[in-house]
Amino acid sequence: MKRVAKFAVWTALALTGAWGIATIAMQRGEPINATWFVIAAGCTYLVAYRFYSAFVAARVLSLDSTRATPAERLDDGRDFVPTHKWVLLGHHFAAIAGPGPLVGPTLAAQFGYLPGTLWLIAGAVLGGCVQDFVILFFSIRRDGKSLGQMAREEVSRRGGFIAQIAVLAIMVILLAVIGLVVVNALRSSPWATFTLAMTVPIAMLMGVYLRVWRPGRVLEASALGVVLVMLAVVTGQWVADVPQWARLFTLSGPALAVAIIIYGFAASALPVWLLLAPRDYLSAFIKVAAILALAGGILIVRPAVQMPAFTRFVDGNGPVFAGKIFPFCFITIACGAVSGFHALISSGTTPKMIMCEGHARLVGYGAMLMESFVGVMAMVAACALTPGVYFAINSPAAIIGATPEAAAATISSWGYVLDPQMMRQLAQMVGEQTLLNRAGGAPSLALGMAQIFSSTIGGTRLLGIWYHFAIMFEALFILTVLDAGTRVGRFMVQDLGGRFWKPLGHKSSYTSILLASALIVAAWGHFLYQGVVDPLGGINSLWPLFGIANQLLATVALVVATTILLKMGRLRWIWVTLVPMAWLVIITMTASYQKIFDPNPRIGFLAYANVLTAQLAAGKIPADRIAETSRLIFNQRLDAAVTAVLVLMILVLLVEACWQWYTILSRRSAPALHESPYVHTRWTDASTAGTVPTIGETPTGGGA
Amino acid sequence: MLAVSSKVRRGFAGLWWWLRQLSGDAAYESYLRSARAGRSSHRSGNRRNNCRGNDGTAILSRQEFYLDSLRRKYSGVNRCC
Numbered sequence A: 001m002k003r004v005a006k007f008a009v010w011t012a013l014a015l016t017g018a019w020g021i022a023t024i025a026m027q028r029g030e031p032i033n034a035t036w037f038v039i040a041a042g043c044t045y046l047v048a049y050r051f052y053s054a055f056v057a058a059r060v061l062s063l064d065s066t067r068a069t070p071a072e073r074l075d076d077g078r079d080f081v082p083t084h085k086w087v088l089l090g091h092h093f094a095a096i097a098g099p100g101p102l103v104g105p106t107l108a109a110q111f112g113y114l115p116g117t118l119w120l121i122a123g124a125v126l127g128g129c130v131q132d133f134v135i136l137f138f139s140i141r142r143d144g145k146s147l148g149q150m151a152r153e154e155v156s157r158r159g160g161f162i163a164q165i166a167v168l169a170i171m172v173i174l175l176a177v178i179g180l181v182v183v184n185a186l187r188s189s190p191w192a193t194f195t196l197a198m199t200v201p202i203a204m205l206m207g208v209y210l211r212v213w214r215p216g217r218v219l220e221a222s223a224l225g226v227v228l229v230m231l232a233v234v235t236g237q238w239v240a241d242v243p244q245w246a247r248l249f250t251l252s253g254p255a256l257a258v259a260i261i262i263y264g265f266a267a268s269a270l271p272v273w274l275l276l277a278p279r280d281y282l283s284a285f286i287k288v289a290a291i292l293a294l295a296g297g298i299l300i301v302r303p304a305v306q307m308p309a310f311t312r313f314v315d316g317n318g319p320v321f322a323g324k325i326f327p328f329c330f331i332t333i334a335c336g337a338v339s340g341f342h343a344l345i346s347s348g349t350t351p352k353m354i355m356c357e358g359h360a361r362l363v364g365y366g367a368m369l370m371e372s373f374v375g376v377m378a379m380v381a382a383c384a385l386t387p388g389v390y391f392a393i394n395s396p397a398a399i400i401g402a403t404p405e406a407a408a409a410t411i412s413s414w415g416y417v418l419d420p421q422m423m424r425q426l427a428q429m430v431g432e433q434t435l436l437n438r439a440g441g442a443p444s445l446a447l448g449m450a451q452i453f454s455s456t457i458g459g460t461r462l463l464g465i466w467y468h469f470a471i472m473f474e475a476l477f478i479l480t481v482l483d484a485g486t487r488v489g490r491f492m493v494q495d496l497g498g499r500f501w502k503p504l505g506h507k508s509s510y511t512s513i514l515l516a517s518a519l520i521v522a523a524w525g526h527f528l529y530q531g532v533v534d535p536l537g538g539i540n541s542l543w544p545l546f547g548i549a550n551q552l553l554a555t556v557a558l559v560v561a562t563t564i565l566l567k568m569g570r571l572r573w574i575w576v577t578l579v580p581m582a583w584l585v586i587i588t589m590t591a592s593y594q595k596i597f598d599p600n601p602r603i604g605f606l607a608y609a610n611v612l613t614a615q616l617a618a619g620k621i622p623a624d625r626i627a628e629t630s631r632l633i634f635n636q637r638l639d640a641a642v643t644a645v646l647v648l649m650i651l652v653l654l655v656e657a658c659w660q661w662y663t664i665l666s667r668r669s670a671p672a673l674h675e676s677p678y679v680h681t682r683w684t685d686a687s688t689a690g691t692v693p694t695i696g697e698t699p700t701g702g703g704a
Numbered sequence B: 001m002l003a004v005s006s007k008v009r010r011g012f013a014g015l016w017w018w019l020r021q022l023s024g025d026a027a028y029e030s031y032l033r034s035a036r037a038g039r040s041s042h043r044s045g046n047r048r049n050n051c052r053g054n055d056g057t058a059i060l061s062r063q064e065f066y067l068d069s070l071r072r073k074y075s076g077v078n079r080c081c
Helices: A002-026 A035-060 A085-096 A100-111 A113-140 A147-155 A157-186 A190-213 A218-241 A243-248 A253-269 A276-301 A325-332 A341-346 A359-383 A387-394 A404-413 A420-429 A442-456 A459-500 A510-533 A539-567 A575-597 A605-617 A623-665 B002-023 B027-036 B062-073
Strands: none
Touching (some): A002 A035, A035 A113, A035 A276, A035 A359, A085 A276, A085 A341, A085 A359, A100 A359, A100 A387, A100 A539, A113 A147, A113 A325, A113 A341, A113 A359, A113 A575, A147 A157, A147 A539, A147 A623, A157 A190, A157 A442, A157 A510, A157 A623, A190 A218, A190 A459, A218 A243, A218 A276, A218 B002, A253 A459, A253 A510, A276 A359, A276 A442, A276 A459, A276 B002, A341 A539, A387 A420, A387 A442, A420 A459, A459 A510, A539 A623, A605 A623, B027 B062
């Protein structure tokens, strides 16, 4: 009887999910309610978790809960710490959920709501979740080794080096592009700039509290920080209304870029307890609260999605970024569907904290499903705006013009209604001078969130407060990624540079710290500054480059996973990682080729450089813009070179992996796995493994 | 009624426990338990009050542990995009 009831429940869920997907896929001509997105995504995730992840866990990986994990065997209370599965799920989710699943779907909304939503759901279920889960499992079986170490041991020595270089490259591009998102969100906005500036002294105060007054009392310090940040959001309105204060906090794009570069250097070089760590705590709490509030808001308000299922920009001439739906939709949304960066977290701290192999399914697969859901909510928030407003905010001035009238004329010619007076009113209501030309996704997402929040609490009176709360939330945790990433980049520069010049490798030497920090900040700062002064908005070049780098890293992770599965003798189930890997290879190679060689200057880096060179040679560039144009030409060629180098490295890894697979399948070499030896768990017997310790308890050794 | 209030109390206690674990607020207590169980293999130069775990290793003070955990946490990739 119980079996019948279960069968009925799961069948009902599957049918409801299919109905939800069919509804959002078939709807044409009129707005669709956001509830359908929640139903389609939620039911698909539940069914995928219940059946597909269980299949991967049992058949493909054969998780063994009688096997002691590194957290149990090597428990030192610091790196290796057995952690309850729900706590670890929270840790892992907080680590993987950055600005990517918010910004990517917002940008991809230019194709319409449907392509991005379907990719978010299908990509996560069949690709991203599988990647996170299998890499986590393989790392657990190897005492928490990193992706680079596993690539070196299981694929080839070159594989490890390629992974290390790919991580450094992706880090540089990531930091530049998220810096650009912040610049475009804060440009000419005294309210938002003041609020974000205040988070620096607030974080420092928290740092002193945690270091000196109440060491390690994270919750107390975070509560203090959250109250002060909310106060800063509210007082920001007053600052924006007082002309002399407003002038002080009204910064141009280049000035903001320089400020962020200086901030990144300071955060990397200052002691971690003073700025980086407290900002991270503050950001984590506000991030979780804002995401929960957005989910609650969407469920309560059930906004109508105004964007059509497909826009005319599937043809590749989109104003937000250029490129056809294939492959650009799939690289624009990386985090939220498949993100290679997650493999670094899954082979970082998480495998050292997992108590039982059986928990890898919940933590690895489950956390990625949650991130995908965040991506779907971001898509809903962005698509809840009318298409005219969405394109007015996200398109650069070079395409739609810099005044509401010009923007309205251009956008109306595309078939989307935009009233210039309404754009002015909207800007006034949220306390901004203008909302035009804010490419990067953050302002349109903030406006979508603010509309949802204000429909729940406060009405239009609080629209400005909610908008600036959302901007602060996005910018705060983007800057957290930026400062933590700069610090990790500094360590990588010290590691790599130390091979060529020993003094650079001395991690405690202050000269080495300053030099390595300057090098990494100069690298991403260069891309950031060029993005800010690029008349096409920078996002058009940088976001696809970031997407390509991120998906290439996912390819590395899935190549490693496929190789290990083959060595484990799971040839029959190899499609589980091979199919998403092949898909990623197809989309990254196509996108890379187009980004380098496409004759359309808005897509191809080299074509854009050639157009600018021709204009320069023909004397069409005004004298005061010659230096800037020359830098732009150099930067386009640099972008092309970076893309080509990344692609070549991945191709080398693929060839090596294919050779390795051939030698295993043809029995030319015996497969050598590098797993740690089996040790039986001390905590419980196999039948109850995965259920101990319970909430409120912490394992202390010996155990049951 | 009593059973409901007891369940609610237990629910809040579980939530509070989860929050403390997740935020790192309870990390020092977990470390102390682990160190006293004699499993900590770390040896530190900054010893306090000659406190030692069962295996003879020095137990860090709350402040030392906090700074040490930050150093470890922020020397590797710990945040995604």
